[in-house]
Amino acid sequence: MDGAFFTNWNDIGRVLAVGAAAYVSLVLILRISGKRTLSKLNAFDFVVTIALGSTLASVLTSKTLSLAEGVTALALLVGLQLVVTSLAVRSRRFDRIVKSEPSLLLRNGELLSDAMRRERVTPDEVMSAIRDAGATTFAAASAVILESDGTLTALLADARSPGA
Template sequence: MMYFMIAVKLVIGLAALIIVTRLLGKKEMSQVTPFDFVYAVVLGGLVEENLFKKSFSTIWEMLFGIGVWGLLIFVVEKTTQKSDKLRPILKGQAESLVKNGDIQIKNLNNAELEMEQLKSLLRLKGVFSMNDVKDVILETSGNISVLLKPQAQPPTYAGLDVHAPRTEIAETVVDEGKPVLKGLRNIGKDEKWLNQKLTEEGIQKLDEVYFAEWSESDGFFIQQKS
């Protein structure tokens, strides 16, 4: 009975957490602020707190706690969207760490960052010299946005006055030896076309292919099974 109760609570708790997090919106881990992290931890804690209690009534207590907490977070999210004054208090705000090539020492200290930590973050962005940096912004997620000095920026087609090649988003058409019908529909093709194209590539059987994608600009990328 105890194990059944735990299983029921896990299922119901998971469903409730999924519903709440979907209602509060999608975010990548890189976009999560300290505030978002706290509400996620509390949501998980509400389920964990009631998990090993034996009473069925704790299921309703758990759902009530998740519902109230989710409602509070929803209100805070909507409030911060509409209030420029509350947003930096609850969500934080971006800070300039380097401006026009000058390191903003005060902001660096306020962010509890040392120069070596800043240089480490820059290296993760592919920047290995402060001499190449024009501006650095510390985002509320803890990541940095970097603007390089003009001489350190990679050349672009526009800068070189060269016509850029056409590019298209590649669609997956084969996954683990099976045709991906959605991908084929997205490019206006069918399985007959797929088999014909694979034959042209020297592949006689579809199940020989582990993965394949197609784009109008680049054609096929095919990985056969080993």
């Protein structure tokens, strides 16, 4: 064997030291960046999350990537996400570029087949959202919406608005 199972204690020590430092750095960067960085994931947030995980893994396992380079890469990714989300808040056009619009999948108890096919959602998934809202039939829902973060929201036909 060529040492694939164990090479030396220095490498283990490096992973432990750099890993702990990179982890603490990432937590601090995420805390500074605010709650939005860790919100429910839309497609853009998902990509950033995967990139953060990949970067952290590279810092942990690569002998050629320094801790400073890795922390800089993590900070860059979070910083870019802050810039993009700030632009999305200020510009509706930019927001539509980086996030999908919610989609109506059911209206007044009737499934909208074209929308469901386009969004690749099954009737069982719609029914699950209706059950989560406390009903048991399609007719009990006035609407089911596929949100931009991928969650399904069911609005019940007899739901009363606060103060009504």
